[in-house]
Amino acid sequence: MGKEHDRYDCLRYELFETLIPVMLYKGTEKEKNEFFGFLKQDGKAFIHAMYQTLCEEDDLPYPHEKADCEVEVFERGGVNILQILLPPHNPNISDILRAYLLFAKRGDSTDTRRYFVIKQFKNGKIFILHTSSECEQLLGEELTEHTGDMEYEYWRLVRTYAKVILLDMKNEILV
Numbered sequence: 001m002g003k004e005h006d007r008y009d010c011l012r013y014e015l016f017e018t019l020i021p022v023m024l025y026k027g028t029e030k031e032k033n034e035f036f037g038f039l040k041q042d043g044k045a046f047i048h049a050m051y052q053t054l055c056e057e058d059d060l061p062y063p064h065e066k067a068d069c070e071v072e073v074f075e076r077g078g079v080n081i082l083q084i085l086l087p088p089h090n091p092n093i094s095d096i097l098r099a100y101l102l103f104a105k106r107g108d109s110t111d112t113r114r115y116f117v118i119k120q121f122k123n124g125k126i127f128i129l130h131t132s133s134e135c136e137q138l139l140g141e142e143l144t145e146h147t148g149d150m151e152y153e154y155w156r157l158v159r160t161y162a163k164v165i166l167l168d169m170k171n172e173i174l175v
Contacts, residue, residue: 004092008063011054016086016096019050021115021131024101036113039082039101043071047084063087079104079158094121102161114164116157118143128160133168 023035038046047069052062068087073080082101089095096117103113115131126147128140140160146152 005090007058007060008055009090009093009095011051011058011060012086012096015051015054016084016099016117017131017137020099021135024113024115025133025135036101036111039071040073043082043084044069047071076154076158079161081154081157089120091120092122094119097126100157102157112165114161116140116160118153128156130160130164
């Protein structure tokens with residue numbers, strides 16, 4: 001049996017499951033806000049440049065065109081959704097299908113941001129994964145039975161976002 005993943009798969013994991021969450025959650029408020037601003041303003045070019053840089057640092061030719069990645073911002077139920085559509089995934093490994101940053105304004109006009117990915121596992125099951133502010137991945141709702149129903153996915157993300165925010169608020173009160 002051959003190797004199921006290659007170096008590109010590793011870089012994809014590094015960017016979307018490690019690097020982006022760290023840049024969203026760690027660092028100064030200014031750094032986090034700048035990163036968020038880049039994603040909102042020209043996310044497609046920004047993601048493309050980040051992935052290309054990772055490839056160059058690993059001495060790999062960049063395998064994608066700018067058109068292979070899309071970034072879109074829209075709203076569902078008062079929650080803003082920044083969606084990152086990735087180039088085709090490797091079906092032979094557990095891999096990310098899409099990435100999302102959900103955000104809403106708080107009373108003090110700052111954004112409450114949370115990062116999620118939609119991941120298909122080797123067994124074919126598809127789940128929402130939430131990356132916490134501590135950069136831990138938490139398994140969420142299964143979407144396998146609703147593959148391709150993007151409205152269902154968006155509303156499940158919004159519901160999960162609301163649950164995460166409420167849990168965070170509850171934990172802040174208890175501290």
